[in-house]
Amino acid sequence: MPSIPANSNSEPTGHQLLLDVHELSVCFRSDDRTNTVVDGVSFDLRSGEFVALVGESGSGKSVTALSILQLLDYRHASHPAGEIRYRGDDIRKFDEKALRNLRGDRIAMIFQEPMTSLNPLHTVEKQIGETLLLHKGLKGTAAKERIIELLELVGIPDAPGRLSSYPHQLSGGQKQRVMIAMALANEPDVLIADEPTTALDVTVQKQVLELLRSLQKRLGMALLFITHDLSIVRSYADRVVVMQQGRVVEKGDTQTVFDDPQHPYTRKLLAADNRGEPVVISAGAQELLKAKDLVVEFNQRKSLFGRVKPGFTAVNNVSLNLRQGETLGVVGESGSGKTTLGLALLKLVPSKGAIWLNGKRIDGLDQNAFRPYRETLQVVFQDPYGSLSPRMSVAEIIGEGLGIHGVSKPEQENRIIQALEDVGLDPLVRHRYPHEFSGGQRQRVAIARALVLQPELIILDEPTSALDRTVQAQVVGLLRELQRKYRLSYLFISHDLAVVRALSHRVLVLKDGRVVEQGETEALFSAPAHPYTRELLDAALFYQAQPD
Structure with a gap:
């Protein structure tokens, strides 16, 4: 195995060694392979330290983390070599009872997607209470009282009132805070956080990171x-471990690695x-899209169990315009109406x-009358895997729209290849x-599907948020x-x-369905006028603003 660059010689001092991963290997068996x-x-973790494990998707980061708590599917996974020592004891040799006592007590974990990690059928009180009962016997x-204390610790407003809430009744940031409260319930020595801020808005991301650090x-x-977000690593981590294709290629003090990377x-x-x-816009570019006083309302309705769900206005009197060859960035937190605005335009x-x-004028057209315009107006969604049918080949996915719009078979093949x-x-x-x-290749397929109809306008709904920084x-x-x-x-x-700054000529800022500010990108980024825009920019630029 190739040697690790010299940055790896940096060792922390004054901290107790808690976790020592040494020459760990993980194999998966499938179809006799x-x-x-x-x-x-190999890496270690000491008390009071913030160590970042970084690398692109497929580098082995999460598999390494799951190995620490022995959470892999060991019907197919194995460790042909290596040790995972917690306070000197090899976790790999723990029996099931010892592992249960370790998990959630001495070593806890926060997962990337809180909605899938939290049980949708149990309240906040029951889910946090379960780990307290299991490890501390508290009931x-x-x-x-301890659950309320934990919820207040992680900054959940009205903690007593949230005890009876279910996960779907919480925002993304609140769900992640509940996950953190569960992980902290028994005051663990080691906390493993696996991409805990990837799906969060910039303001909520900053809050969660500050919370974890404090x-x-x-x-x-x-x-x-x-x-995979190196701006977070630079601002928060004491040390960094860089992984590529299952191997550690560099590790050391964060500032040293960032200032003088060896690999x-x-x-x-x-x-x-x-x-x-x-991209520079043509001087005579004509207006392509215009919307005036656009409103999207979701009416009051009943749930499956007969409970009345109140209506609300998702998009409230939004006006915009877009020229040929221009990019208009639409920004705002979750729930601001960004995606609904895109769906309304479509x-x-x-x-x-x-x-x-x-x-x-197209707003009054029914779906049949609007169909010819769909060649002009296409969309690329956030999750390329969810938006591509697993039962269709790439050619069928890209060519589906061509068949609908009457393109001949020979021409379909040519346009699929060109896309x-x-x-x-x-x-x-x-x-x-x-x-x-x-993931990056799937998103390219999704872009090809939009491109094959030779549109003039593509609505891009968070097309890069699920991708690694290099792929992004x-x-x-x-x-x-x-x-x-x-x-x-x-x-x-x-x-x-x-x-947004890298692509957009102009930016429109949405909050609670309303436009609070819009303007030329550089002017808006340099001198935002609205407090909400300043809040977004402060959060987004927070990492770069930290002292080296």
Whole structure:
């Protein structure tokens, strides 16, 4: 195995060694084949430390973390080599009872997606109370008081009133705070956080990171933070461990690694930012899309159990315009109405107000009358895996719209090949299926599907938020190149302001369904007028603003 660069010699002092992972390997067996996904990984974790485990998807970060608590499916997984020592004892040799006592007590874990980690059938009180009962024997009033204390500790407002809440009644940030409260319930020595902020808005992300750092300092915990966001690592981590294809390629003091990276892969990660300028718009570019006083209301309705759900206005008197070859960035937190606005422009949800496309009024058209306009107006969704049918080949996925719009079979084949080439994929992959591709490749297929109809406008709904930083930079570069080649217009919906700044000519800021500010991108980023815009920008630029 290749040696690790010299940065790995940096060792912390004055901290008690809690966790020592030494030469760990992980293999998965499938169809009489053995695949090594973690190969000789070594690092340690000491009390009071914030250590970041970084790398792209597939680098082995999460598998390594799950191995620490022995949470892999050991019907198929195995550790052919290595040790995982907690306070000197090898966890791999623990029996099931010892592992149960360790998990959630001395070593706790926060998972990436709280909605799938929390039980939708149990209240907040029951879910946090379960770990208190299991490890501390707390129940009744004592448990309730401790749960309220934990919820207040992680900043949940009206903690007593939230005890009876179910996960679906909480926002994304609140669900993640409940997960943190569960992990902290027994004051663990080691907290493993696996991409805990990836799906959160920038303001909530900042709050959660600040919360984790303050709790770590207050409780003296060791924190192993798994992420692909290097801006977080630079601002918070004491040490960093860089993984590529299951191996540690570099590790050491964070500032040293960032200032003087030794391994080419580390340098590649650090270079993969989303800087750059939007494509220049033609001087005589005509207006392509216009919306005036757009309103989307969701009426009062009854749930499955007969409970009345009150109505609300998701988009409230929004007006916008977009020229040929221009990108309009739409930003705001979850629930601000960004995606609903996009769906309204696509006529996928009912709306009030006026919409013009190429000077023609389209808001009053029924679906049949609007169908010809769908060639002009396409969409790329956030989750490429969820938006691509697993039962269809890439050719069938990309070509589906061509058949609907009456394109001949020979022409369909030519346009599918051209679309794949445009997004940087080998046309031969058209015979494969979505599960055979990486996340970045699937998003390229989704872009090809939108591109094949030769649209003038593509609505991009968080198209890069689920991607690694390096893949994200590649997709941004691809979108820029396609815009330059075909004079495409983009409505770019995102909470990632770095990507918005790199692509957008103008930005529209939404809060609670209303436009609170809009303007030229650089002017808005340099001198935001509205307090909400300043709050978003402060959160997004917070990491870069930290002292080195």
